[in-house]
Amino acid sequence: MLNFGSELRPWLDSGRQLAVATVVAASGSVPRPVGTSMLVASDGAVLGSLSGGCVEGAVIESALDALATGRPRREHFGFSREDAFAAGLTCGGELEVHIAPAGGDGDDGGLPPALLSRLAAIGPQEPVALVRRIDEGGWGTLLVPDPQQFHAAGWLPELCRLAGSGAAARSAAAQLSVLLPSGGSGVLRLPSDVDGCTGEPPTLLVETRLPAPRLLVFGANDFGAALLPQARLLGYHVTLCDARPVFARQPRFAAADEVAIDWPHRYLAAEAAAGRIDSRTVVCILTHDPKFDLPLLRTALDLELAYLGAMGSQRSHRQRVRDLLAEGVRPEDLERLHAPIGLDLQAATPAEVGVSIIAQVIASRNSAATGQPLSARSGPIHTPAAGAAAHRSRPPAVVLSRPAGENLALTRA
The missing domain is CATH 3.10.20 (Ubiquitin-like (UB roll))
Structure with a gap:
């Protein structure tokens, strides 16, 4: 039910009877996790989604029945080859959905209006x-x-x-x-x-x-500017930090939730001492300059982070490793460092590099994820695949074609 956010209040104020349908069990391939809820009004209006359209029709029908009886119910949805018209998940997963009316004091299985009102008052x-x-x-x-x-x-x-x-x-x-x-x-x-x-x-x-977990970007450059909005799309509270005011204060970094002008290692140490760094924090070092990178990495490697990555070529990273080892950093600590940063997507532009970094951040949260990190690549990290340069040099052509007996159609070459 926490997925409704600020949209919940207008529904509560509408005066309609409401039922809440919540995913309480999921297995196999399912689009939404346990805890996802959908709100159904007595007139059939809906807020939210449980499966992207596969079972919503049946859930609405059950929710209206729950409103009529005033009692909650549990519904199971899966995939049945025998009944092609049954509500189910075509992807083969299974869902258990708990459906409860919003009414009463909660002891009869309904959801107390006071609880929903309190949820609506909590910021997203x-x-x-x-x-x-x-x-x-x-x-x-x-x-x-x-x-x-x-x-x-x-x-x-x-x-x-x-x-x-x-x-x-x-x-x-x-x-x-x-x-x-x-x-x-x-x-x-x-x-x-x-x-x-x-x-x-x-x-x-x-x-x-x-x-929201924090994502710290160190380096006010093109790559940092591309990474900021992508990180915010994933729900991170994003901070850009750079010691150079003339770069950090540029309008192109407005996508950051905050901009800190400080030496990177000093800022990170102060945030950690203040308790604002935790095991969900992501640190992306894009400064690509030893005078910033080395003290920042020494500080970051002493912290428990969700992800730590640093930009640079294979050659510059090897030198960086030698310097850190000479300063007493343990080899096992360096194993937590993703460098060169990102997955091997053959990224070339700052936006593409941002995607490769975000992709690796996501993959690092899931041990079952696959994908080749750039740190596992030998040789240069910028070797565009055949045809990539041509693809970037011109937009795809739009071809007008009229298949026999059909109306004019647009196809993209």
């Missing part, structure tokens, strides 16, 4: 966690305003009310103490302490939103 970048019980044995919700500061003991009474038993509450507290500070979301199945219980244990759906 503010941290928050929402915990909902979604099994048939009980209902309720819990809003945690600061997931990174979650302390299990302080929430035990609320969790006991939500989970229905002391053992389940303690289990929930232990799991949430790990899940919430890290920004995790998912479904928790809790143990039941009722002797002889044969039913399903309590089930909690957890959604967490942390402050």
